[in-house]
Amino acid sequence: MLRVVPDDLDLAERCVRGDRVAQRQLFEREKRRVHAILYRLLGTNGPMEDLLQEAFLEIFRSLGSYRGEAAIGTWIDRCTVRVAYRWLRSRRVFLELAHDVASTEPSVERKAFAREGVRRLYEALNQLDAKQRIAFCLHVIDGMPVARVAASMDATVVATKVRIFRARRALELRAAKDPVLEDFMEAT
């Protein structure tokens, strides 16, 4: 059950009224989370500057219809997912996009392994249907509970589970033919 924080409604109302202080508060509070979601969905920081702007404009534009049924975080997730979905649908994703992957592993070898593993993971994700990819990334990579993924995608829990299952199966088939991807997925 999602909890609505009263401050969220107040903040949303002030943003809708054009209160610049409130808008900046919301931007500062949520910017890192929006970035993390977008990055885990796309696997690259390449188009991030444009997408972050689009995501926040979408958030501010749509806050007028926020009814407070869910936490504002879920609302923001939903806007972010919409922006990512449009981008994934409208562009061919290039395989080299995942070069900017970060790793906290200390050695160069481990870094190279992680980099290559993530590159192959997103290469495999590029082959999936956009909705399957988003459901999988939000749940398996971002760690969101299935119910929240469903809320973010305006989908039922059952449909979301099916999307995650199908994405997972497609990746397993791919990993069976790709030892680097298989090792990476086992190691993480």
Next chain:
Amino acid sequence: MSDEKIRVDVPSLPESTWQRVEKGVFERLPAEVEGPRAVPSRLPIWIAAAAAIGLVGICAFVWWPRHTTAPIALPSPSTTVPASTSHVVTTDAPASVSFGESSLDVGPASELVATGDDGRGVLVVLERGSVKLHVPPRAGRPPLGVQAGNVRVQVIGTRFSVERNGSDVRVHVDDGTVRVTNGADVVDVHASEDWPVAPPVPTVTHSALPPKIDDEALFERAARSERTDPDGALQLYEGIATRGGAWAPNALFAEGRLELDRGHTANGRRLLELYLKRYPRGANAADAKSLLEK
């Protein structure tokens, strides 16, 4: 891979990127948000409908006289603004505004939003231009703050000015002391001091060490520019590979792979063979072999 999670670390964005994102959003935002918008409702529709009539009266009382969202026109050089939320925009001429007990001299071509009051504290958000503030001693009341981009200036009682031109922010203190916060850096700026402090003029000596080259950053740059500037990327990879540091193996492999991608098969194969010769057990050895077999 039944139900386990996959770990993908999110590389942080440089502060300059965040500043551009913030600027882009808030430059485009006024036009997007202005105009009649539905105010979010936390109530079921039937309650909201019943309350609507009352709200009309409340809105007339609260919004109309105080001009909380529309920019305040400043016809005269000195205006007193009631303490609430105020949006001040100047064109060619400067203007003076009183906000609670504090006075703000707003420079020409400036825009700011001030919110709060003396009892709860005042926050001035400087969108662009400059503002000079005279803040009486707060005597235990909450401080006054100025937010200019990522920089926050907090004051107890003093006279100081803040200028903002995009992400370039400057603070000058006339009296007292203010605390400037910029990300993780917190600096106290005293009377007659400026922030940021002008960098000292570098002195060139014959014994100066050459600047340290950050191969990891160069590698990242090369990887990002492969599609837009492959020649530049190749040059960067070559430089890293030649220096022979920790990133040399990755750079040599990437150089070979990129050459193959570009259809320069002979050179690509030569580089990958060189990679395997130098680093037979390197992290990319299996990939290099696989590419050579194709």
